[in-house]
Amino acid sequence: MTVTASKEVEVNAATPLRTGASFLDDLRTGERTVFVDGEKVKDPTKHRAFASGARTFARLFDYAAAPENRERMTYTSPDTGGPVWRCFQIPRSHADLRAKRLAAEGWAEQTFGLMGRTPDHVANFFAGYAAKPEFFARGGAGYADNVVNFYKYIRDNHKYVVYAIVPPQIDRSKPGHQQSDPTLYAGVVKETDAGIIVSGGQQLATGAVYADYVQVSCIHPLRPGDENYAISVAIPLNAPGVKLYSRRAFAMQATSAEDYPLTSRFDETDCFVVLDNVLVPWERVFIYRNTELCFQQWWQTPSHSYGNHQAQARYATKLRFLLGLAKRMNEATGNDAAPPVQVEMGELAAYASIVENMLLSHETVAPIDADGILWPSKPALYAVMALQSQINPHMIDIVRELTGAGMITLPSSVRDFENPESAKDIERYFVSGKMGARERVRLMRLAWDFIGTEFGNRHQQYEKFYGGASYLVKTNMYRAYDFARAGGLVDAALNLPPVAS
Ligand SMILES: Cc1cc2nc3c(=O)[nH]c(=O)nc-3n(C[C@H](O)[C@H](O)[C@H](O)COP(=O)(O)OP(=O)(O)OC[C@H]3O[C@@H](n4cnc5c(N)ncnc54)[C@H](O)[C@@H]3O)c2cc1C
Known part of the structure; x- marks a missing residue:
């Protein structure tokens, strides 16, 4: 949208911040092709698999648009002068990255860190691409403009990309x-x-049911002969030929929000994407048949660092929630004051603190390059990502250990409270020293949904793989670590002067 200002300078008019209502409208009328449970979904906002997730995303849009959150969640678009989501900001100072973290935490707190691909994740990748247009220019004239123009378009129109x-x-x-x-x-x-015609399948577009665009590219190293897969493109999710195959929708199994408090609200879905001869106009092609650029786009631009800075802000929030849950459960079981329990809790708190403080380290140990672009600390980022697939299951195991049968010894559903005959016993026996039966049952259900339900278990797979298989993430750490300095110490030890006799 362009308008002519009074001084005859052409400026882009700011699109008002997207609200939950406008997001739901777009989703309702978006006509994307989604399959779930043998059905082609007409309207995700009405379907049992996706409706509650859509409402949660809508709340995130409303949160960012609320005047009281404006400063935290948005910054001023340099092109339109209007407020746009902070995830699109290209950080040029440590304060900028801190502001981006606070915005990421703002959304993460609304979902307790239980939605990984909120609209700020891939937006951050595009901020990283737009920070380094010269990288894309290496592929040929036009590609740098394409990526910057798309970045500006999604930024100024509050688009959600997965x-x-x-x-x-x-x-x-x-x-x-x-x-x-x-x-x-x-x-x-x-x-x-x-443009180019793209066909084939690609995994695994979390959030795709709700998003506007999907970026299709490849993060795995490609070999000679693989040039056709060495692309980076943006495709509207309702483009002809795009089909989304949702995994089992956990929200469909949630018999009530009382019994499945998290499943019923925070299932973001993961979709296998099938592209059936999809036309991608040249303006939406950023990398074309170039295996080197396709692989290096993640590492020679700050895209991967910005996207995963957001991911770590989300993870730190989720771990804070886990600690809170474990503490409340110990209070419910009456074990909170037991010294061995406090030792276990201390171990959990140590892991959570490492994640939190490494996140802060992204900001404080962040170099600013010759172009004035700030890069979050790669060693701090990849150190946590590399260990996440080990510490996360270990932390979950500690919580399981601490709660004994507490998450299992529960009435079959909230309806047992409605039957006067069963309610009498439940109200009497399902209490804890500090909580009434209803309160205790709600807490333990929350914990089981976090850990034990299909939703909870998918989360453990998510934390293991959202940033790639751990052997690949450890390779990122290998590349980021200062081995020269470490080796220098060994050389110094080998060259110590003789010990005086
Ligand atoms: C819930 C969830 C959500 C996700 N969301 C997204 C998303 O939004 N977008 C996206 O693009 N991706 C997403 N991913 C990540 C992605 O799709 C893959 O799961 C991830 O990159 C790992 O690839 P893979 O699953 O094909 O496993 P593989 O690459 O097949 O690896 C599986 C395992 O095989 C072993 N292995 C294989 N090769 C080696 C080797 N050379 N050395 C050592 N061990 C090896 C390792 O144990 C490895 O963990 C998501 C994943 C999950 C689980």
Whole structure:
């Protein structure tokens, strides 16, 4: 949208911040192709699998648009002068990155860290791309403009982008072009004047049911012969030929919000994406048939660092929630004051504090490059990501250990409170020293939904894999660590002067 200002300077008019109501309207009329449970979904805002998730996303939009959160959640678009989400801000100072973290925590606190791909995740990747247009220019004229223009468009119009950047797990022993059919992996199959035609499948677009665009690219290293998969493009989720296959929708199993307090609100869904001859106009192509740029886009721009700075702010929030839950459960069981329990809680608190403080370290040990762009500390980022697949299950195990049968010894559902005959016993026996039966049952249900339900278990898989398989994340850490300094110490030890006799 452009208007002419009085002094005849052309400026872009600011699009008002997106509200929950406008997001739900867009979703209702978006006509995307989503399959779940044998059904083609007409309207995700009405379908049992997605309606409650849609309402949660709507609340996030409203939270960011609320005047009292404006300073925290938005900054001023340099192009329109209007407020836009802070996740799009390209940090140029340590204070900028801190402001971005506070915004990420603002949204994460609304979901207790239980939604990973909120609209600030991939937005941060695009901020990282836009910070380094010269990287994309290496692929040829026009690609830098394409990525910057798309970034400005999604920033100034408050668009929600997700990504599918991992090839399907069909046969990992072979590269894409040697699979039984080379069009199984998402890649270019034809080039036209209007754009490229993309076909194939890609995993795993979390949040895609609710988003406006999906970035399709590849984070795995590609080999010679894989050029067709070496692309980075943005595709509207309602473009002809885009199909989303949702995994089992946990919200459909939530018999009541009382019994499944988290499942019933925070299922963001994960979708396998199928592209069936989808036309991507050239303006939405950022990398084209270039294996080197496709791989390096994550590391030679700050995209991966910005996106995962947000992810770590979300994770730190979730761990704070876990600590709170464990504490409340100990209070309910009466074990809170037991010294061995406090030792276990101290261990949990140590892990949570490491994550929190490494997040702060992203900000304080962040170098600013020659272009004035701030890069969050890579060693601090990858140290936690590399260990997350180990510490997360260990922390969950400690909570399981602490609660004994507390999350299982519960009435079958909230309806047992409604039957006077069962309610009498439940109100009498399901109490704790400090809590009435209803309060205790609600707490333990919350814990079980966090840990034990399908929703809770998917989260453990999420924390292991959202940033890639751990052997790959550890490779990122290997690349980020200052081995020269470490090796220098050993050299110094080997060259110590002789000990005087
Ligand atoms: C809940 C969830 C949500 C996700 N959301 C998204 C998303 O929004 N967008 C997105 O693009 N991706 C997302 N991902 C990540 C992504 O789709 C993959 O799960 C992730 O990159 C790992 O790839 P893979 O699952 O194919 O596992 P594989 O690459 O097949 O690896 C599986 C396991 O095999 C072993 N292995 C394989 N090769 C090696 C090797 N060379 N050395 C050592 N061990 C090896 C390791 O144990 C590894 O963990 C998500 C994943 C999950 C679980």
